[in-house]
Amino acid sequence: MISEHASPLATLGGEDSGGQNVYVAELARRLGAMGHPVDVFTRRDDEGLPEVVPFSEGVRVVNVSAGPARAVPKDEIFGFMPEFRNAFYRFAADEDAGYDLVHANFWMSGWVACEARRDLGLPFAQTFHALGEVKKREQGDADTSPPERKAAEMRIVEEADRILATCPAEVEELTTLYGADPARLSLVPCGVDGETFRPVDRRAARQALGLPDVPTVVYVGRIVPRKGVDALIRAFALLPPDLGARLVVVGGEPGPGPSPEAARLSDLAAALGVLERVTFVGSRPQGELRGYYGAADVAVSVPHYEPFGMTPLEAMACATPVVGSRVGGIKWSVADGETGLLVPPKDPGALAGRLARLLPDAPLLERMGRAARRRVEECFTWERVAVGAEAAFSEAAGATSGAAQTAR
Structure with missing residues (x-):
């Protein structure tokens, strides 16, 4: 899993930390418990963080050095993504078992996944969490997304083996605004931990x-x-x-x-x-x-x-x-x-x-x-979400794209 600005280790509540952090953490945790080893790659934003942090059963967080080791607003991170990509390649090369699939979260991670699909033959699935064209429509001049976002998102939609849309509205936006192929979309919502959040008096x-x-x-x-x-x-x-x-x-x-x-x-x-x-x-x-x-x-x-x-x-x-x-x-x-x-x-x-x-x-x-x-x-529930994601990932890993076939 790649989540360049939203680490499972982050404190929630800041400008750039919230639902995506929870999604990545909880989905990774459930997939690990289901027997799928997961590495979550995120950008190092603190010099004190070790490169690899055990997170839960079968799950590690890999802190990638890309740009300064401090908090950077997410709309200023894209310039560091080639460095992030190269660090990901180096780490992946040292893994004896190798990776079967990349799950990218947000558009910058999707750009890295596109590169890895081309260079390493790794199939990938994408969860956008937010779409640039919708943000631009809603925020107008207040939108601070970098100019590269639209082209990157269009490339992701074209090259991703599977796209996980979190709700029917996103399915509609992906098909009408981005021309996504409905046959490559899976409806997989976000979830909630029903033990942490439960009724009280x-x-x-x-x-x-x-x-x-x-x-x-x-x-x-x-x-x-x-x-x-x-x-x-x-x-x-x-x-x-x-x-x-x-x-x-x-x-x-x-x-x-x-x-x-x-x-x-x-x-x-x-x-x-x-x-x-x-x-x-x-x-x-x-x-x-x-x-x-x-x-x-x-x-x-x-x-x-x-x-x-x-x-x-x-x-x-x-x-x-x-x-x-x-x-x-x-x-x-x-x-x-x-x-x-x-x-x-x-x-x-x-x-x-x-x-x-x-x-x-x-x-x-x-x-x-x-x-x-x-x-x-x-x-x-996150258990239901993980089952849906697992099915989508199986579709992506079994894709018959040229890049995936070359890797095999």
């Missing part, structure tokens, strides 16, 4: 976190503009005051002090007169998130756009209904009217209306929470 969770026993809305995720937390705060300000609701915002840059975006959101809450009912708790370790989901009546995830969206699954696994944006993977994972409700992005009024409908209705919340947990168990 709501009142006990609130007490443990020092939260009042009142209707509670939670947001968990990165604090960046596209996540729509400002729309959530504006919606919260529109709720009837007699509802007595509280909003808990979990996320931010690891380390001391609020990020500029967190400070902006706090100022917005103050300007709207709701700061006393909004709690910003900052970044929290993965192991603590279950308590926040469990303490909430409703979890909210209303990004402007979202390739998949991991936090709605985490909330649903905790039997907490989700109000989510009708975008990307969220409009698939959240069953509208069954496990939560969907709203248009950037629409505080619609969001406030859905919250005002749900928060006073305890029987509806209970029913949706049970359905949410059931949907996760039926569709989105």
Whole structure:
């Protein structure tokens, strides 16, 4: 597996660390447990990291020296990828058993996989995690992707032996925006650990976190503009005051002090007169998130756009209904009217209306929470994801492309 900027070892919550880190870590862990040895190649961003770090049964993380050994924004990494490729080649040459397949995560890793397919005859499967053309469409001038991204993505779509799309919306985007061959696409979603994220007693969770026993809305995720937390705060300000609701915002840059975006959101809450009912708790370790989901009546995830969206699954696994944006993977994972409700992005009024409908209705919340947990168990466990990925990887490894045949 190649994941140039998203290491399984990284601390979650930063600008460039989140769902992809979780996906790579959890999928690698499950594949290793299924008997498939996995090496995860990622860029060394700390001089103190050894080259090889044992991660779990059958899984190692290989820290590749490419560019400076420090954190670099992911949109500035592509210039280091030839060095990354060469280091990967050297490491692969020293492995007696060799590799059967490359699984590339994100477009820069896909570029390395294309090179390895050409030079080493290694078949590869691709998970994009985000598509440049969608990002450009949604962010416009704010998109900081390097100019090489489009050509690299088009090359990946043309050369990959298998592409793992995480939701039906991505299948549509790959076929319409990139001309991908539907016959080479596999629908393999992201997943959630149902043991880490599981139902807890709501009142006990609130007490443990020092939260009042009142209707509670939670947001968990990165604090960046596209996540729509400002729309959530504006919606919260529109709720009837007699509802007595509280909003808990979990996320931010690891380390001391609020990020500029967190400070902006706090100022917005103050300007709207709701700061006393909004709690910003900052970044929290993965192991603590279950308590926040469990303490909430409703979890909210209303990004402007979202390739998949991991936090709605985490909330649903905790039997907490989700109000989510009708975008990307969220409009698939959240069953509208069954496990939560969907709203248009950037629409505080619609969001406030859905919250005002749900928060006073305890029987509806209970029913949706049970359905949410059931949907996760039926569709989105990491075990199910790993089985789907294994099938896609078998397709890729058995591809009859010229490069793969040459390698054999």
